[in-house]
Amino acid sequence: MFPAAASRSAPSAVTPSSWWRGIGLRQVRLSCGLVLFTYLLSHFINHALGNISIDALQAGVVIHAGIWQFFPIAVIFYTSAAIHAGLGVWALYERRQFQWRTVEPLQLVLGLTIPTLIVGHVVGVRLGENLYDIDRSYPQVLASWITSPLRLWSMYTVILVAWTHGCIGLYFWLRLKPWFRRASPYLLAAAVLLPTLAMLGVFQGQRAVAASLASPEWQAANLGPGQVGTAAQQVTLAAIIDNLLIGYLVLLLLVLAARGIRILVERRVGMISLAYGDGRIVRVPIGLSVLEASLRHRVPHASVCGGRARCSTCRIRVTSDLAVLPEPSARESFVLSRLGTDGDPAIRLACQLHPTADLAFVQLLAPHASSANAHATHPARIGQERYLVCMFIDMRGSTMLAEKRLPYDTVFIVNRFLAAVSQAVVASGGKPNQFIGDGELALFGLNCDPQTACRQALRAAAMIADNIDELNQALQHDLPQPLRFGIGIHGGEVIVGDIGYRDNMVFTALGDPVNVAARLQDMTKSLSCDAIVSEGVFASAGVDVETLPAHDLPIRGRVAPIKVRAVSDTRLLTTLAPHAPSDTVTV
Template structure:
């Protein structure tokens, strides 16, 4: 029970205004999808639309759902207006300002529809359903049909952009993207076709006086006076919304004036570059304003740590990290107070710093049409392997002989990795980082990594036999394997850009490899990988080890002989089948 408040505190720290807006947006998008699917029933008949709207209304007008829906709408709209005030730079990407503009236009477009339907029902008991609305759009006021079409397109595009920004860094996005795109195209297309087909049917039926007597009564559409009242309310709310936007724009102007009068500060990038900006800008916003390259995978949302900077000099005068910034820095294991997130730090005095991650750039002689691969968050399995005794090996051989043996070792390791579906990634001296899961699901990636470890042992045996005449003792090795969410992308500078992975999971794999020395084994596999691969609990010895940089011990499986892993993985695969 004592841990509940701690978990709640951690949840609050992890929550930002963007995440609240996302949750509210998902609720609203669910409503839009439901509404569009109901429109699509018009491709069958108007009767089918009316049957579908019964269940639509039954769910969305259920009191708890209604409260959640309207609360989400108000919060989402309010946070959107606040984002207009808060945002200082609109040059992240073209699609982000577009999303903001579309979102701010939705209340203007939807106001008359909501007032006419919902407030008409509440004040006067109007029962406007599909026949009445389609008769209005296709017979009485065709101009409103274009307004409704624009609303449908704007709401759908705005929602799809938000869903894209939410899902694009998820591990499954690459596989799901074609299906999501198909849904994003088909749902609004079928909805608009359904409105068109339903409208044609209603327009044809409305020539019959009996139809108008049944479907266009005072109870259903109200009197002229009642509709004038609803129009005045809708017009007043539209003017009020325009006034609110005007106040926000005025507040932005007042803020800019105050910042200019408050003076500027100097930001020094540690490479000779210095810019002067008004107080109140974040470091990342300052970089954007002055076209200074600055790494930022998530676009300044505090969802990654790639914009991290290290403060040079006294960091005690800086503003305290926000809850969100502190949460992100804690997640990446950074306890150094001189390291901050550039997207969150808003200095009030001169500041010197340097970036911890080199911004993605193109080679000086590369084609400008070939973009660097942007960062992406996904689940990968990292395998670190290191050659033991290479220092003693070098002491007793000519340098070129040592290089030859190390290259043969790395070649044997790389062959085993590639044979089992992995990708050799980084070569550091006599060690190597391999990545699994770039084109496979987590379970397959874990199994591939374990089988690769067994393959490494087998290939090294063959290498030892081949070089037995020249080696005083066989080549030995240590392997560490761990899986988890990492950031992958192009890292480096100009002609020295490499594709690699960054994150806690990679660091842990390297530290598990180091532990093979003290544990006198060939491989140490995290419990995360063993469990995901489907290994039985008693398949390998288990123990808890302390990982540098982590507060709590970590469960691992100790592999004395890596060659056994193939049989264990294949055996468990057959059992699962």
């Protein structure tokens, strides 16, 4: 269980002032991006109407323009566009290291490319209407593309570029949402289908206009000065387009030059040393965040959200002089306050801390790579009955832990717990088989005799306690109380095999011993012990358990109660003596 400390308020209780502190550049960029992506959705749906007819295109644009030219919405839209574009240029200057080595730079490049692709369209349609009252719509735009195919391919390109840029941003935002895995196939289908329909709609609209373009009546009705402007007006608009393109390219060159100047200045100012808790020391220029320094030097560093200050898994404890640390940003203070660690100045977010002097620290949530693939090695006989020892392990108090922490941090801690358990299981000869929430089913005896399987299970239970102690030591500054667990162990004949459907097959065990082990694990709560082990497992293992309290427990689904032993501390299992002196295998 993880009750909050008496003096600590629940992290979920966010006051209005702390809510404002949680708004940073990334949150502003996301909000503006969502507005622009909504505009893309509306515009692409309008384009897709071209698959019906040119009249449908025209009817759709009336609705589309009526929504987005409504003054309050227009203000929001153009403000969002300006801010999002400005933050994109700022990101080109400010970003030093990328968490996702290919996708993040691709998103940035695509975003910076969009203005060069749409400036002609925006000036010709919107600015032409505002300056000269030119009523330019689909027939006029499509007719200009027929006479200049380069413009058509430029529009196809901007559709793909803008859509891809927006989808990458949405993916970074949604990928850690609990429902994203279930919804991702449908989102992917929509992400592919909508721009395809939009481009097909533009193509069909162009064909309809091309069929009418030779008609003098159509030209008189659609290509007059009121629809496309006079020659002088077109020259003026073309000059505006050229000047905007030149100005934008000059701005990008200035930003790149500023990056180069910053690098030279940082080298002249000097380098600083970052000392990790494991003895590793790296030299980095002033200005990099601690997380960026780790990425640059390929030092493993936990960061579930990718350095976006949406989680706290990258946090560190500074062990050097705190007086030289820069003040935390509003966003960093918000995240730390959600954790209840804002009163400790030594706790900082590595993605937000930009040290200006030598720094020594330890990672509070060290990255951990563990593979607990349950069916990486299948037993020789699949789909047969055999004796296995089943162990259920459950983390206590995970519900309260989730209530008082950021979702990403809860997932990180649960994964660390399951990794510690799985390490003990694998080291003892067992196989982690299923992960159910914060619990795990482990199997022993897939490749050994029953006596060895029972001893492996008891040895694993003892090692789990040691591993969880080490994990609690690593997390001592982040949890009000240590992590606790409950274990149920029972052995018997089960059916092993691949269970599931098509590509979703998993290797597992079915039978009464699995259910009994789960029930015993649940009963550890009422008996206030770490583990409950059936008497049969101890008997097969050949150890003396007279010192352990015995119980006859009723099991739901079974007529007769089962005799078990309650283990208050699983480390005691290493002290149990074998029945016979000749048995040299220790537990």
